[in-house]
Amino acid sequence: MKIMPNRMDRGFFAYQEEFEQKALEVLRSGWYVLGKEVSSFEENFAAYVGSKYCVGLASGLDALYLAFRALGIGTGDEVIVHANTYIASVMGITMNGATPVFVEPDECYGLDASKTEAAITDKTKAILVVHLYGQPCQMDEIGKIAKRHGLKLVEDCAQSHGAAFGGRMTGTFGDIGCFSFYPSKNLGAFGDGGAITTDDEEIAKQIRILRNYGSEKRYYNQVVGVNSRLDELQAGLLSVRLSHMEELTREKQHIAELYDKLLKPKDGLFELPERRENATHVFHQYVIRAKDKETREKLIAYLNEREIGTIIHYPIPPHLSQAYAYLGYEKGSFPITEDYADRVLSIPMYNGMTEEEQAFVIGALNAFVG
Numbered sequence: 379m380k381i382m383p384n385r386m387d388r389g390f391f392a393y394q395e396e397f398e399q400k401a402l403e404v405l406r407s408g409w410y411v412l413g414k415e416v417s418s419f420e421e422n423f424a425a426y427v428g429s430k431y432c433v434g435l436a437s438g439l440d441a442l443y444l445a446f447r448a449l450g451i452g453t454g455d456e457v458i459v460h461a462n463t464y465i466a467s468v469m470g471i472t473m474n475g476a477t478p479v480f481v482e483p484d485e486c487y488g489l490d491a492s493k494t495e496a497a498i499t500d501k502t503k504a505i506l507v508v509h510l511y512g513q514p515c516q517m518d519e520i521g522k523i524a525k526r527h528g529l530k531l532v533e534d535c536a537q538s539h540g541a542a543f544g545g546r547m548t549g550t551f552g553d554i555g556c557f558s559f560y561p562s563k564n565l566g567a568f569g570d571g572g573a574i575t576t577d578d579e580e581i582a583k584q585i586r587i588l589r590n591y592g593s594e595k596r597y598y599n600q601v602v603g604v605n606s607r608l609d610e611l612q613a614g615l616l617s618v619r620l621s622h623m624e625e626l627t628r629e630k631q632h633i634a635e636l637y638d639k640l641l642k643p644k645d646g647l648f649e650l651p652e653r654r655e656n657a658t659h660v661f662h663q664y665v666i667r668a669k670d671k672e673t674r675e676k677l678i679a680y681l682n683e684r685e686i687g688t689i690i691h692y693p694i695p696p697h698l699s700q701a702y703a704y705l706g707y708e709k710g711s712f713p714i715t716e717d718y719a720d721r722v723l724s725i726p727m728y729n730g731m732t733e734e735e736q737a738f739v740i741g742a743l744n745a746f747v748g
């Protein structure tokens with residue numbers, strides 16, 4: 379049995395008729411960019427998240443870039459972010475000319491609230507939290523820190539659609555929530571897509587202007603903007619998927635519960651993911667942590683032999699990437715982050731995963747001995 383780390387086709391076939399009907403509807407409409415499908419999706423997604431406004435964009439990276447731009451964060455400013463994030467979070471900061479200031483993550487891979495204040499300087503303008511793998515950061519503590527120091531709070535929710543902290547959805551804690559609808563995400567499109575959520579009318583307006591060459595009214599350009607528009611086809615298909623979001627999220631949580639219950643790591647060769655108290659994890663990824671790098675390599679090879687695919691999210695932390703060599707960090711700068719990068723492993727987790735497939739993965743992992 380061949381098992382891939384993710385199966386996006388399963389998500390399509392589960393609601394095939396609805397997707398095909400919507401696609402045809404949009405194709406026949408003769409209107410393809412920024413139209414009624416986008417407006418309707420923005421309205422529905424804002425309601426789902428519990429924020430006042432949503433602005434559809436072309437990608438999650440654009441959402442991050444435009445969020446910091448709309449907040450007026452740029453050259454000379456610092457933004458705090460956890461060092462173990464996906465590199466796009468950091469690019470959203472540096473594309474504006476601002477400097478990322480890295481902080482180590484906690485046990486649940488979120489920004490370590492207890493280490494955040496020490497990173498604040500007089501140049502700090504914002505904190506960026508990334509709800510990595512689908513688990514919210516410690517939003518009570520981080521919210522207090524941002525407030526105490528008068529900092530903007532931005533959330534990278536690319537992996538956390540539907541995740542909540544204290545019953546409140548991610549994407550509503552900060553000044554701006556940034557979402558990706560890349561096909562593999564919990565709410566995935568059939569191409570690229572993204573959005574921001576906010577309760578601030580002026581921010582929503584600014585980002586609407588920025589996404590369309592800096593214009594509110596066609597050919598009357600107020601600022602130098604970008605082309606970052608969600609198209610009608612993706613918006614329509616996203617609305618179909620959004621209407622099933624609760625069952626899709628429950629399905630992933632159920633798969634995670636079975637992994638939690640049935641995986642029996644031998645001799646401490648790997649650990650299961652920790653759950654944060656007061657938080658709802660939506661398991662964009664189910665990430666185990668091997669004892670060390672060598673054990674992870676053996677585990678990957680062992681699973682590969684059985685045709686079980688895995689992914690490392692992420693093998694090179696941004697501060698050690700070639701792209702950010704100019705920041706001047708070296709190996710050892712963030713030992714917890716680097717240790718996680720050496721040990722984390724995402725095992726198969728997707729909507730439509732069958733019981734047989736999961737039992738096969740569990741059997742292989744439980745049979746693995748060093």
Ligand SMILES: Cc1ncc(COP(=O)(O)O)c(C=O)c1O
Pocket residue numbers: 437438439440463464466467508534536537557558559560570571572
């Ligand atoms: C945490 C995180 N931030 C940002 C992004 C960027 O999103 P996109 O691929 O839509 O640009 C992604 C996904 O790729 C992500 O996982």
